[in-house]
Amino acid sequence: MTRLQGAMAALMALGLALAVAHLVSPLPLYWAGMVFWLAALLKLPSLPPLLKSQVLLLTLAGATPLAVLLALGKDAQWQRALAVNLPLICIILAAGLLKLICLPAPGKEGAPAKGPKALWQTLFGVHAFSAAINMSALYIAADRLSAQRPLDINQASVLARAFTLSMYWSPLMAGMALALSWAPGASLSELMRWGLVLALLSLLITALQIRLQGKGDYQGFVGFPVSLSSLAIPAFLTVLVLGISHLAPTLSVPLLVAGLAPLLTLGVMFWRKGTQGVKALARHGREQLPAQGGELCLFLAAGLFAVGLSNAFGALGLGQQQLVLNHWHTLGILAGIVLLAYLGLHPIASIAIAGSWTQAMVVDPNLLAFTYLASWSIGVIANPFSGTMLAMVARYGVPYHNLRRHNLPFVLVSLVLAGVLMALIPPG
Structure with a gap:
């Protein structure tokens, strides 16, 4: 490990600790944001050139309106810009630790x-498995299946969708x-209930x-069975x-997960292996x-962009309209985000734009949250530059x-299914 990587690891661990401390203390969340930005x-x-370009573009587009407002002596919400996406970042960093205690021992993963x-x-x-350890589950199964021969299109689509569909309902994602x-x-429980329904229907459609x-x-x-015993801890x-x-x-669920996951991992590792664990x-x-670090940079930049855009809307008077959004409006948001994802814009950037616009609107929070869940899950499959799709192409040669082309029918059917369920969600 280089000195630079060591410094990054220390800063990211400190940022995670400060964010979790915010749950039980008056410590401002943006302090953790400053550490993460370092x-x-x-x-x-x-960073890879394409990702670096996205990060720089989002940062510039977000920082510009904030800088203008600060120069004019107005409130630029810079603290919120530092903190808005920290729950997302923390849950990614913390949940990744779970694979240390959830993965089966070498040689016991199960045969294809x-x-x-x-x-x-x-x-x-x-x-x-993905619902707990995120993309690591996809890599485990894909590595095993590709050990003898390259993944075929069906295996790639099954693994990618099995992973992304867990975003519909898992509080650990x-x-x-x-x-x-x-x-x-x-409501987390309401989102999980409806998300599970949509995830199961989408899995059936995949088959x-x-x-x-x-x-x-x-x-x-040719598939890869996962032992159910591995799911006990998640x-x-x-x-x-x-x-x-x-x-x-009132506690932030993502920050709660970010605090519990490392503690649980530490406890299990110590119980199993003592100080070596x-x-x-x-x-x-x-x-x-x-x-x-790539996800860290992208999500920090997207958060800055979202708050900068929100401030720009407010300065132009666009955030004072107090429009009422119904099912059809949120369905339009979903379709728009997925279309932009298919054209190459990462869903997190589109959700940042939508979130900046809708925060001043009157809209049922369960409906809006479900819209974003579906936008992320379907958008990742539609987007050619998402980490999931790039892994299938670059790492596994699909x-x-x-x-x-294989995913397009699934994306279209998923939009229809999500739209139907969004109409059924009771008001929050």
């Missing part, structure tokens, strides 16, 4: 299987953190698409989060936290155009 500045020079049963086991197993951040007042392609694709599918953490949030509904956790943090 880490982002260290990471910026080494073949046939319809393997398809269903892969869909639901990777989906459930970044999508839920984003939705709760931009739709304050939304149906493969079945309709032909008997050979369905009967010959299930316990989910129940714990739901219980605490019910007793203390604690050292392994520290080593993992030093190595893995800098590796997540042909880009084939994957994009």
Whole structure:
């Protein structure tokens, strides 16, 4: 590890600790934001060109209106700009630690299987596993399946969708953190209930698409079964989060997860391996936290952009209209975000724009949060530059155009399904 990576790891760990401390103390959340921005500045020079361009563009577009307002002596909400996306960042950093205690021991992951049963086991197993350890579940299954031969289009789509669909309902995923951040007042339990329905329907549609392609694709599918015993710890953490949030509904759920996940990981590692487990956790943090610097930079820049845009709307009088948004308006927001994602704009940037515009509107928080959950989940599949799609293409060699064409029918059907469920969600 280089000295630069060590400094980044220390700053990111400090930022995470300060953000979690905000839950139980008067410590301002933007203090953690300042620490995270220092880490982002260290990471910026080494970002891939495309990601660096997006980060710089979002930063410039957000900082400009804030700078103008500060120069005019007006309130520029710079503290909010530093803090708005921190729950999202913290849940990504903290949940990544869970793979240390959730993954099966080497050689006990389960062997690839073949046939319809393997398809269903892969869909639901990777989906459930992703709900706790994020993209690591996708990598585990994809690495095993690609060890003998490259992933085919069906395997790639199953793994990618199994992962992204867990954003609909899991309180341990970044999508839920984003939705709760931009739709304050939304009910976590209500979002999980409706999100589970949409996730299950989407998983069934994924299997149906493969079945309709032909008997050979369905009967010959090679999948990766996930042991249900590996899900015990994530299930316990989910129940714990739901219980605490019910007793203390004012606590930030993402920051609550960000605090509980490291504590649970530390406790289990110490119980299993004693002080060696604690050292392994520290080593993992030093190595893995800098590796997540790309997401850190993008989400910090998106937060700055969102607040800058919100201030610009306010200065122009666009944030004082107090319009009432209904199901059809939010459906339009969803379709617009997914369309922009398909054209190449990352969903987080579009959600930042929508969130900046809707914060002054009258809209049911559950409906708005569900709109953002669906926008993120469907948009990641539609977007050619999302981390999920880039991993399938760059890491596993799946042909880009084939994957994009294969996913388009699923994206369109998902929009219809999400629209129907959004009409059924009771007012919050």
